[in-house]
Amino acid sequence: MRDRGRGGRERVPVVVQARSGRxxxxxVLWIAAETVVTCGVLILLLVVHQLWWTNQQARAEAGAEVRALEREWDISLPEGEGEGEREGEGAVSAGPSARPSAAVVSPSAPPGSGSPSPRRTRPPAPPPAPSAVPPPPSGQTxxxxRIPRIGLTVPVARGISKSKVLDKGYVGHYPGTAAPGAAGNVxxxxHRNTxxxxxxxxNxxxxxxxxTLRTREGTYTYRVDRILPVxxxxxxxxxxxxPRSIVKPSYGYSEAGSYLTLTTCTPEFTSRYRLIVWATLRR
Known part of the structure; x- marks a missing residue:
């Protein structure tokens, strides 16, 4: 039976569906939780990729490159091979057979009946100027x-490109700096991380x-001399x-020599500052 309020109007009961709202x-909360968990897993996978997988890939590639370089350097040419190239293809030897023979005149021959006088020839044209040799490409090892103290053996490549050099696990050689073993600064x-x-x-x-730095020409040993922490x-x-710091002039050298400089980021997992290690050539 329906209730009637004032004025004779019927009251209609209102049912609130609390369970549906809950x-x-x-x-909504479940979807939000799933999203948070998924994002967390993706971030974790990204961290694993950066901190572990990139290291595994780069170390494998760097190790293979070291073996390839040293295998190439250790192969010696057979004896006598390349001699023709050293003398020049088609070159005329300067031995006795190449000397011009003197004209022989018989004593009974009348004067002027000897060998004819040699013809005058034009001097040989100068060789063409050598063409400019392009610089080695960036990324070439x-x-x-080798640094025994930290158990490091790694290839050195030309340039400091991230994609062509550093991200491959190689050490990069700053363009314009000295070659290993030469006067100046190598x-x-x-990378410090990843x-x-x-x-x-x-550090x-x-x-x-x-x-030590080994090249095709030889092995050069340097000794750590000074360190600039930051x-x-x-x-x-x-x-x-x-080398001398322009930020901290008390660090560095004042005389010419044969130096080796190692540069990397510091502190770890940042690129805010640089850590510098200097060494000098011993042999």
Whole structure:
């Protein structure tokens, strides 16, 4: 029986569907939780990729490149091979058979009946000027760096491109700096973290530690001499022929010599500053 209120109007009961509203709220919360978990898993996978997988890939590639370089350098040419190339193809030997023979005149021959006088010939044209040799391409490996203190063996490539050099796990050679073993400053850069992180532990180097650079021409040994713990990424003085920090001038050298410079990021997992290790050539 319906209730009648004032004025004789009927009252209609209102039913509130609380359960339906609760189910909708629970569904929204569940979707939000799933989204958060999915994002967390993706972030975790990204971290694993950056901190573990890129290291595995880069170290494998760098190790294979070291083996390929040293295998190439250790192969010696058979004896006598290449001699023709050294003398020049078609070159005329300067031995006795190449000397012009003197004219022989019989004593009984009348004067002037000897061999005819040699004809005058034009002087040979000068050789053409050698064409300019293009610089080696960025990313080409040419040396192997070894640091026994931290158990590092890694190839050195030309340039400091991330995609062509550093992200492959290689150490990069700053363009314009000295060649291994030469006077001046051999400046090298490497990742501190991820992509092989070859310079992860260069902060453990101490004065007197040995560093070797092997190339096709030979092996050059440097000894750690000085360390600059922190400097600006724009401190270009540290890779000059006579390295000296322009941010902290008390660090560096004042005389010409044969130096090796290692540069990497610091602190770990950031690129805010640079850590510098200097070494000098011993042999």
């Amino acid at each position: 189910r909708g709220l629970a569904r 040419f040396a192997v760096l 400046a090298l850069a490497g 992509h092989g992180e070859p310079f992860r532990y260069v 453990r180097l101490r004065k007197g530690d040995e560093i 400097t600006s990424p724009r401190d270009t003085g540290v890779i000059q022929p006579v």
